[in-house]
Amino acid sequence: MAELTALTIAEARDALARGDCSARELAEAHIAAIEAARDLNAFVVETPERALADADASDRRRAAGAAGAMDGVPVAIKDLFCTEGVRTTACSHILDGFVPPYESTVTARLRASGAVMLGKTNMDEFAMGSSNETSHYGPVRNPWHRRGDNRPMAPGGSSGGSAAAVAAKLCLGATGTDTGGSIRQPASFCGIVGMKPTYGRCSRWGIVAFASSLDQAGPMTRTVRDAAIMLGAMAGFDPKDSTSADLPVPDFEAALGRGVKGMRIGIPKEYRVDGMDPDIAALWDRGAAWLKEAGAELVEVSLPRTKYALPAYYIIAPAEASSNLSRYDGMRYGLRVEGRTPAEMYENTRAAGFGAEVRRRILIGSYVLSAGYYDAYYLKAQKVRTLIAGEFAAAFERCDAILTPTAPNAAFALGEMIDDPIAMYLNDVLTVPASLAGLPGISVPAGLNADGLPLGLQVLAPAFEDETVFRVAEVLEQAAGFELAPRGAG
């Protein structure tokens, strides 16, 4: 049997079922791997005792013949998910020391399926960032490096710790959240699979809110099959989230193996954006050819307002964030910086507690919602959002799924982009449109660029056709034969 940390979730599930290894052995192997890779800064809280207790309970369940879908599988949890009794700060100073007295629905479901929690992963503060550099706990290091260059690379963001942990084999899977690309872009940067399901598939209850009309949880894994297995354990209707979809959870794994023969794959010409890495454009063409060889029909589709998705997002997301983050006032939990009056306490606490990017977005959000600017900015952006969603709907009349690159560039070095907010925002130019429309999207590792860094391809489908996304992604995965072999890992 392969080394325990090198297993996929599907392989671990089978190994556990056969009795080739125990959940405890799996947990111990991963705890050791995490300790040996602390220089990556992928975890902000390690929970080894909890992992071992979870694993022992899992082994007992299995012995009693009551093992769940993810029983004994060690996973990492993005620090945006509230975990009962385990510190949750969204990697912000303002939530210093916050220990939730409740568990998010998604993590509760994972627990109920038997998953073992290894710890909480690092992320951009409040999920605002594309490089993991806005974390209060410092940046994560991508386990990959540019060929012949030992500068530390960004893992992408905001789910950078989860992506790095999966890529460096510190866990078999990790939860992420995606508001504008925060699962898919780091998955692309780290050479792993990242799935943002349809908005409404996974409950938002107990996930620290960033932009509620966009936030969606999803799995980050090393294979498409693993993502299907893990999403099955995360998804499902939750009456505690008013936008949770009251639909049965399909057997995502059963969608695999069906191929793409006869499917129509849309190629949107507007995604060939200015400044796209030529290696990415070439990989996109290759991906389209793989699907064609597998029996799909390629269809050119047009999403003419693609370039307006990102500026619309940078109104909508900060506007929602400025409202969601108004709760951090130093009164009831987290950081408190004294003041003579409550107003002074709010202002002092929020000045000290929020980092530069979060402050910038709260200010933009407050501005676009303020009297006199609401119509010009916020309402305008919501109308553009309608148009973008409509363009996808029209495109899906001509195709079953859409293929694009995940990001216009590969991973960059830490520090390389942090001083230019707009350049950083452009990382999400290809992922944001589907977020605005609430569509499911996956990033599949499909090749390397000239520097030896991983590149992902993105598959999109109509809302609640997550199975189509998995089906197409699996064909790309098989054709790409991508090898997850980060240089200089650990």
Place this chain on the structure above:
Amino acid sequence: MSVDKSTVARIAQLARIRVPEEELDGLAGELDKILGWIEQLDEVDTDGVAPMTSNAEGMTLRWRRDEVTDGDRRDDILANAPEAQDGHFVVPRVVE
């Protein structure tokens, strides 16, 4: 439109974030650049287009009975308070 120092000060006050005087100019420049980039949306004709407020459009809000489903957890909630006393949050005096 351009964002100046006094606008930043006003927004920061609305957002209840103290911004030191010496940071106002820098922030004004940053926000002005971002909002300038955002203003490319003006090129899009949105006449007669309805605003999209949610990805859950078409979904009707569910009704539920107005009853307590969780509660009696005062001590759990106060456990995270920066300062608590006698079952209450302690905050600065509001009325002198």
